[in-house]
Amino acid sequence: MLQQVLEGTEASSLVVVEDCVEHDGRPVLHCFCSELSKRCDSVHLFHLENPAEGFLAGANISKIHSHDGFSDPLRWEEQKRDSSADRIDLTSPPDFLGHIKKTPSKASPVAVVIDSLTPLLQKYPGYVICRALQRLLRARLESDGTEVSQVVAGFHGDLHDNSTAAALRHMATTWVQLQEGAESPTQGGAGFHGNCEVLHRRKSGKVIRQDEVYHISPQWSLTSRVQKTPVRPAVQGEQEPQADPTANLTFNLRLTDTEKEARSRVVLPYMHHQRKRAPDRPAATPGGQIFYQPDDVDDFDEEDPDDDLDF
């Protein structure tokens, strides 16, 4: 599914690639950037976390317009600002469409790659970013009609709270969550690989969720395939055989048949048996009788010491 979305066989207007500290999503974004530069007329790269050179290898550079949010996002370097390059300014709310409209070339449709949404989400609340993304997706409805065919954004899942992630997940037509994968057995070790969970919503309403394994070659082409999970039996058919405690001992704990029979006939003490009850002594006091033999020094008085109490 990831490969189909990348190649365009599955249409997806907003793709969000969620990564974490353990598993970096930048190579996947790079693949999207280079693939979109081959497929679309123009790619707008908004890079906020890494310099643009990190995304240009293997791509058709003439079609990529980069918008720099990396060098000076907060305007701390006012005097060094190069006014020719288009810079993203985090001191004002993000306006992706505005940046696209400012570029001189008016190729359409355009694709947008954003690396990543995190610096924007740190400065502005989630709904502001969602609004900017929404405006980008509906660009075709505006008067000058720039059409945005696909938006790919990176998102660091472990830096933001669940509500932001949920809001973005609702907007996204494809959500790719990257996880650490096992080492690829076929390739020698070159390239990037890992597992991912892809949640894709088609326009028809069908939602597809797949666990996949992806591999990125040194030429920045991505291939993915569905990971087959081993089928577990629904019911544990046979119980595990109980371990036999009498096995593997240096002494014999087993019983022969006659011994087992004799054991079943043993009368345990303190159990009431009909024939054992003494008939001549019915229980006067419940719980048994007490027989007391006083010693010489005992002062055994038959009287009840409580007789003189008068309440």
Next chain:
Amino acid sequence: MFTELNVILGFDHLKPPKGQFVLISDSLTDGSFLIHHFLSLYIKGGWKVCLLALAQSFGHYNTVGQKLGVHLTQAREKGQLKFIDGLNHSLQAYTCTAQDGPDENPLRCLRDKKATLRPLYNLVKTHVCGEEGVLEGPTLLLVDDLSLLLSLGVPVKDVSDFVHYCRVLMCPSQQSQGAMVSLVHKDADVEDEENSSLFRHMAYHSTVHLAVEGLSSGYSRDVHGQVTVTFRNVQDPSQPQTRKRRLQYKLEERNVSFFAPGTSRAVL
């Protein structure tokens, strides 16, 4: 000195790390021996160092440096080492009064909630760059340490912006002249959300992560802990992905010896 670690990381004093952001994190142990290592590596190689010290005074680094064979006082006089006394600045930020005139303290954000760490960044920039405002030769920015800024009350967002700008200054790409090393605490037994968040922010910026922690089996006299080296932000996919390496270490009087897990001299 630290030869095994240098071999794994691919640097030594003749070939210092360039374009790298080395993040050192420690958990329940002290990872500052790696800060001293990078400091002495650069000074020995004759390269320029800017040390932003928030944790210790200059005397401390000097004493440890002498054991590792570098003369920090001399380097400071020559101009090779630029020392920013964060301890002093933070104390002054707390003890200065309004009558003392306009606040020139780089850490004035500790008193003024509206200020950011921009003055500190400007101070670092003046120390690190030459007249043209660019780096001259391999330069190292050492920050010891970032968690202290959080403890002093600076929000994670401001620390993250400061580190972003330092990174743009020192090592925006892997071909730049500068490098950055910083230490973040990541104690496993404390549920510190701010510290974990700061660590994650730094981890995304970093190219090499050295995680220093004690042994999971407890205290040992011969093995003091382990270092997990993780290479991040690998730009070149044709390189084999040896992302993680684990080493155990033992602290000695003038050196730290690193060895593969299980091969300590006491065991073999």
